[in-house]
Amino acid sequence: MRLDTPTDVDRGAYPDAVTPWDQEDWRREALDWVGERLTGHGLRASGTPSARVRPWSLLMRVPVDGDGTVWFKANPPASRFEAPLTAALADWVPGRVLRPLAVEAGRGWSLLPHGGPLLRTVLETEPVEPRAWEDLLQQYATTQRALVPHTDAIERLGVQRIRTTELPTLFDALLAASGSLEPADRARLTALRPRLVDWCAELAALGIPDSLDHADLHEGQVFRPEPGRYTFFDWGDAVVSHPFNSLRVPGRQVEQRYGAEVLPRLRDAYLEPWTGDGHTAAELRRAARIAWRLGVLGRVRSWGGVFPSATPLTAVLGGRALLELLEEPPFR
Structure with missing residues (x-):
């Protein structure tokens, strides 16, 4: 045909x-x-x-x-x-x-x-309570947990692996590639680097295994074929890294839609599938705070993945996004 x-x-x-x-x-x-x-x-x-x-x-x-x-x-x-x-x-x-x-x-x-209605379309056409996002994040975290044994196979498929201890090196590369930064902002980010190294060391020490990080899990990357069930797609930005780095993008979506006060429940819903490895709730929440910041790096990294004739978006938008590393996470 x-x-x-x-x-x-x-x-x-x-x-x-x-x-x-x-x-x-x-x-x-x-x-x-x-x-x-x-x-x-x-x-x-x-x-x-x-x-x-x-x-x-x-x-x-x-x-x-x-x-x-x-x-x-x-x-x-x-x-x-x-x-x-x-x-x-x-x-x-x-x-x-x-x-x-x-x-x-x-x-x-x-x-x-076709995967059914996009979550974005559902949000535009009917009222959706924050609890729906909690269900979504819990299903996504369950998916990540199931993929932990497959990380080596995922890497062999060509997905980049960036261990938490390697994120400072990624930060250096992204900062160098962000040509749109003002000198004062570049200096602020450069001064942040020692703290970033400490965050990475602390997060790695918790021993939560790497998994697949979607790196761009927003309402346009999820189908909702029926209430309470979600299908995740568009894995072109994915990386094998700390799974909690995924939390930032959907968290920002929820914060903009409902306000920051719903984020602790969203965070805890995401963390629930990770409670079976002997980590305390306090440790997991601390890890989520650190990964919220570090998730910026995975997002900016993905903007380099364009067709060879196109200008990587890292150079155009990366500096502005990297400045989000300076912001305190919106939950404790």
């Missing part, structure tokens, strides 16, 4: 970003690959696809017979691991992630089913 070339192409705030989508041969190969995989699953495109082009990924929506939708995603080299990682996660934590219809690991291509 041969798919039509999309005429509806959304480039968002990046109209000048040069990506493989602009290469006619690449685009045709991708369309043919999708068509062949659809046929293999007994599916047929029912209309012209549409595309979303960004410096960090290419996403194509393909309508199929029966009012269905499938999605083609292409990652840049730095996050090419997402295709095989998604397939592996579907075996390791079934029901918590999307099971791809097809992947081509060498090219970073994946064909994904």
Whole structure:
């Protein structure tokens, strides 16, 4: 089956970003690959696809017979691991992630089913209490716990591993790459480094094992197929590191929506699946405070994962984000 070339192409705030989508041969190969995989699953495109082009990924929506939708995603080299990682996660934590219809690991291509309503859409259309976020974070933490035995295999798929003791080195690299910083702000961050080293040493000493950190777990990266159940997707920013680093992004979302007073309950819901390893509640909460700060580094690191012709967002936005390291966490 041969798919039509999309005429509806959304480039968002990046109209000048040069990506493989602009290469006619690449685009045709991708369309043919999708068509062949659809046929293999007994599916047929029912209309012209549409595309979303960004410096960090290419996403194509393909309508199929029966009012269905499938999605083609292409990652840049730095996050090419997402295709095989998604397939592996579907075996390791079934029901918590999307099971791809097809992947081509060498090219970073994946064909994904529709996962139901985005949490973002649900939040726009119906009232959602903070308790829903507690359920979400508890399910996510349970997923991370289940993945601890698979961290070596995840690393072999190409996912970068950054141990907590290695985060000061990452900080140095990100600070050097953040060209937009004012001299005074660069000096403040440089002065923070000894404290950051101490935080990393303290967090590592607690002995909580590394796991998969999504690194960008916001309301647009989660499906809610039904109330109380969540499916996590879009693993292109993922890293193997301290699992608690994941807490910052969803925590900020909740803080903006409901206020900081709900964060202690959210934190404790996230920490509950980690209580079986002999750590006290006080130790886990202290670890969450440290990881809240250090989670900034994983987020900024991910902004370098763009197509080679695009300017890494680290250079443009990284300095402003690194300044968040100076802020006290919004919970004790």
